[in-house]
Amino acid sequence: MTTETQDEGLEYNFAYLDEQTKRMIRRALLKAVAVPGYQVPFAGREMPMPYGWGTGGIQVTASILESEDVLKVIDQGADDTTNAVSIRKFFQRVAGIATTEKTEEATLIQTRHRIPETPLSEGQILVYQVPIPEPLRFLEPRETETRKMHALEEYGLMHVKLYEDIARHGHIATTYAYPVKVNDRYIMDPSPTPKFDNPKMNRCAALQLFGAGREKRIYAVPPYTDVVSLDFEDHPFEIQGWDQPCSICGDSTSFLDEVIMDDQGTRMFVCSDTDHCASRQAQGYQGPGQEAAE
Amino acid sequence: MYVAVKGGERAIDNAHRLLAEDRRGDPSVPDISVAQIREQMKLAVGRVMTEGSVYDPDLAALALKQARGDMIEAIFLVRAYRTTLARFGNSLPVKTGAMKIDRRISAAFKDVPGGQILGPTFDYTHRLIDFKLAADGELPEEAISSEEAAPHALHVLDLLAGEGLVEMPEASINDEAPGDITRTPVEYPMDRQTRLQSLARGDEGFLLALGYSTQRGYAKNHPFAGEIRVGRVAVEFQPEELGFPIQIGEMEMTECNMINQFKGSKTAPPQFTRGYGVALGHGERKAMAMALVDRSLRAGELGEERTAPAQDEEFVLSHCDNVQATGFVEHLKLPHYVDFQSELNLVRKMRKQVDGCMTSAAKEAAE
Numbered sequence: 001m002t003t004e005t006q007d008e009g010l011e012y013n014f015a016y017l018d019e020q021t022k023r024m025i026r027r028a029l030l031k032a033v034a035v036p037g038y039q040v041p042f043a044g045r046e047m048p049m050p051y052g053w054g055t056g057g058i059q060v061t062a063s064i065l066e067s068e069d070v071l072k073v074i075d076q077g078a079d080d081t082t083n084a085v086s087i088r089k090f091f092q093r094v095a096g097i098a099t100t101e102k103t104e105e106a107t108l109i110q111t112r113h114r115i116p117e118t119p120l121s122e123g124q125i126l127v128y129q130v131p132i133p134e135p136l137r138f139l140e141p142r143e144t145e146t147r148k149m150h151a152l153e154e155y156g157l158m159h160v161k162l163y164e165d166i167a168r169h170g171h172i173a174t175t176y177a178y179p180v181k182v183n184d185r186y187i188m189d190p191s192p193t194p195k196f197d198n199p200k201m202n203r204c205a206a207l208q209l210f211g212a213g214r215e216k217r218i219y220a221v222p223p224y225t226d227v228v229s230l231d232f233e234d235h236p237f238e239i240q241g242w243d244q245p246c247s248i249c250g251d252s253t254s255f256l257d258e259v260i261m262d263d264q265g266t267r268m269f270v271c272s273d274t275d276h277c278a279s280r281q282a283q284g285y286q287g288p289g290q291e292a293a294e
Numbered sequence: 295m296y297v298a299v300k301g302g303e304r305a306i307d308n309a310h311r312l313l314a315e316d317r318r319g320d321p322s323v324p325d326i327s328v329a330q331i332r333e334q335m336k337l338a339v340g341r342v343m344t345e346g347s348v349y350d351p352d353l354a355a356l357a358l359k360q361a362r363g364d365m366i367e368a369i370f371l372v373r374a375y376r377t378t379l380a381r382f383g384n385s386l387p388v389k390t391g392a393m394k395i396d397r398r399i400s401a402a403f404k405d406v407p408g409g410q411i412l413g414p415t416f417d418y419t420h421r422l423i424d425f426k427l428a429a430d431g432e433l434p435e436e437a438i439s440s441e442e443a444a445p446h447a448l449h450v451l452d453l454l455a456g457e458g459l460v461e462m463p464e465a466s467i468n469d470e471a472p473g474d475i476t477r478t479p480v481e482y483p484m485d486r487q488t489r490l491q492s493l494a495r496g497d498e499g500f501l502l503a504l505g506y507s508t509q510r511g512y513a514k515n516h517p518f519a520g521e522i523r524v525g526r527v528a529v530e531f532q533p534e535e536l537g538f539p540i541q542i543g544e545m546e547m548t549e550c551n552m553i554n555q556f557k558g559s560k561t562a563p564p565q566f567t568r569g570y571g572v573a574l575g576h577g578e579r580k581a582m583a584m585a586l587v588d589r590s591l592r593a594g595e596l597g598e599e600r601t602a603p604a605q606d607e608e609f610v611l612s613h614c615d616n617v618q619a620t621g622f623v624e625h626l627k628l629p630h631y632v633d634f635q636s637e638l639n640l641v642r643k644m645r646k647q648v649d650g651c652m653t654s655a656a657k658e659a660a661e
Contacts, residue, residue, distance in 0.1 A: 041479035048374045052625025076631045085302040113632045175636035194636040216479045
C-alpha cells in the first residue's frame with residue numbers, strides 16, 4: 001500500500017518503511033515479546049529524523065501501524081511538545097492515519113519519557129522511544145560484557161550500585177530510568193521515564209514495545225507481565241510525590257511539572273500529562289491556581 | 295493565570311520558514327546553483343558522498359545547499375535518502391589497481407614503476423589567502439601536462455608483496471561475502487571487512503584524531519604511506535541473467551595503503567602489515583586516517599597488546615558515526631522536563647538532609 005503525501009512527486013510506502021524492513025522489525029518484535037525484557041538486536045534504518053529524536057520508536061510504530069489505527073504521540077507526557085507534534089505529523093503524512101490526544105481513544109501510543117496517567121487497556125500498544133536500552137551501560141560500557149552479564153543473569157553489579165546509593169545517601173538516588181526486572185529474568189531499562197511511572201508497567205494490560213534506533217535494539221513487555229522495580233527489603237521502592245496538587249486540575253496523584261512563572265522565581269506545579277489534566281478540567285475539577293485567578 | 299504552553303505546531307511551521315529564509319541569505323546575492331557546488335566545492339561534495347555512503351555528486355551538492363554548508367547535516371540528508379532507495383544487487387568489487395590515475399604518490403620509495411604523480415594537491419602550496427580569487431573569476435592557467443602520465447599503475451605494495459615482506463591484502467580477509475552494516479545489526483567482535491565498512495562512513499574528524507593518537511604513542515605502529523592514489527574506477531555490475539559483468543559507470547575515489555612495521559609473532563614472520571583506507575571523491579585525509587585506524591584495530595588479530603583507544607574496536611566503531619553522534623548529542627535540546635523535575639525533587643530532598651545535618655552539627659558546636 002502506498003500513500004500520497006503532500007509533497008508533489010514524492011510517494012512513500014504506507015508508514016514510510018518498505019515492507020521488507022517492516023517484516024524484519026516485526027520479527028525482532030516477536031522475539032522481543034517471546035523473551036520479555038531481552039534486548040533484540042535489529043537492523044535499524046536511517047530515518048528522516050535524527051538519532052535521539054525517537055527513531056527507534058518511530059520504526060517500531062511504522063512497522064506495526066495499520067490504516068485503521070488511531071495514533072497518539074506524547075513527549076514529556078504532553079501531546080503538544082514540539083517533537084510529539086513533529087512525529088504525529090510525520091505519521092499523518094506518510095500513513096494518513098487518524099490521530100488523537102485522548103489516551104483511551106488511541107490504539108497505539110508513542111511516548112517519550114512518560115506513561116499516560118490514564119490506565120491503559122487491552123488491545124492498546126505503548127511504544128517507547130529509548131536512548132540507551134542497556135540498563136547496565138553506565139556500570140559497564142562494553143556491549144560484549146553486558147550481553148554476557150544478561151546471559152548469565154549476572155546482576156550483582158546493579159545491586160551493588162543501588163546498595164552504594166543507600167550507603168551514601170540513605171536512599172536509592174535514581175529518579176528516572178529506574179531499573180526493573182521483567183518476568184523474573186531480565187533487568188530492563190524502562191527508558192528515561194520517571195520512576196513515578198514504573199508501577200504502571202507492572203501487569204499492564206497493554207503491550208509495551210521499546211525501540212532504540214541508534215543502538216539498534218528492540219525489547220518488549222507483553223500484557224500482564226510482572227515488572228518489578230529493583231529494591232531492598234529494608235529500602236522498598238517508592239515513587240516521588242509532591243507537596244501540592246496540580247494548580248490547574250487539582251489532581252494530587254499525577255506527575256507534576258514545575259513551571260517558573262516570573263523573574264522572582266514564583267513556581268507553580270501542573271500535570272505533565274496534558275490529556276489527563278484537560279479531561280479532569282472538562283469534568284469540572286479545579287486546582288488552587290484556577291480558584292485564585294477567579 | 296497559567297495556560298499550558300500550546301502552539302508547538304505553529305512554532306515548528308514558523309521555524310521551518312525562518313530556516314528557508316536563512317538558507318537563502320541576502321536575496322540580492324545570486325542563488326548558488328547545485329552545479330556550482332558540485333564543481334567548485336568538490337572536496338565537500340566528496341566528504342558528503344563518503345560519509346553519506348552514496349556516490350552521487352549532484353545529490354551531495356544539493357544536500358550541501360539544503361544544509362547551508364553544514365557537513366554532518368548534508369551527510370544526514372544523503373543517508374536518509376539512501377535508505378529509501380531500492381537495491382538491485384551488489385556491484386563487483388572495484389579494481390583500484392586499474393584506476394585511471396589523477397594522483398598517485400608513495401612515501402616509501404623515491405621512484406616507483408608508473409611514477410609519482412602529484413596531481414591536484416594542496417601539499418606544496420603556501421597557505422596564503424589568495425585575494426585574487428575574491429576579485430575576479432578568471433579561469434586558472436592550464437596545467438602543463440607531462441608528456442605521457444601513465445593512466446594505469448600497479449599498486450606499489452603489490453611490488454613488494456612478491457618478496458613476502460608485505461602481507462598480501464587478502465591476509466586478514468575471509469572468504470565470506472562482506473557484511474552490510476546498513477542491513478544487519480552491529481555485533482562485536484566484527485570481521486575486518488565489516489569494520490572497514492564502518493570506518494569508511496565514519497566521521498573524518500573522529501578518525502583523524504584517533505589516527506593522530508596512534509602516531510603520538512597511543513598504539514604506536516610506525517606507519518608509512520605506502521601509496522595514496524586518487525582517480526577514476528569503473529563500476530561493474532553483473533545482472534543474474536547475464537553471464538558477464540557490464541560497466542555501469544565510473545566514480546572518483548581515493549585509496550590509501552599504509553604499511554606498518556610488524557615484529558612478527560609465533561605464527562607469522564616479521565614483515566610489514568597493512569592498514570587500508572578509502573574515500574569517495576578526493577579524500578586523502580579521510581583515507582589516510584582510516585588506514586591508520588584500520589591497522590590499529592587489527593591489534594587483536596596480530597597478537598599485539600591492546601592499550602589505546604584506537605585499538606578498542608567497540609569504542610572506535612560505536613562512536614565513529616557522526617550522524618548517530620550528532621543525533622544523540624543534539625537530542626539534549628529536546629525537552630527533558632520530566633527527568634529534570636525528578637532530579638530536582640531528589641536534589642531538594644538531599645539538600646534537606648544535608649541542611650538538617652549541618653544545623654544539628656552547628657547546634658552541637660554551639661553547645
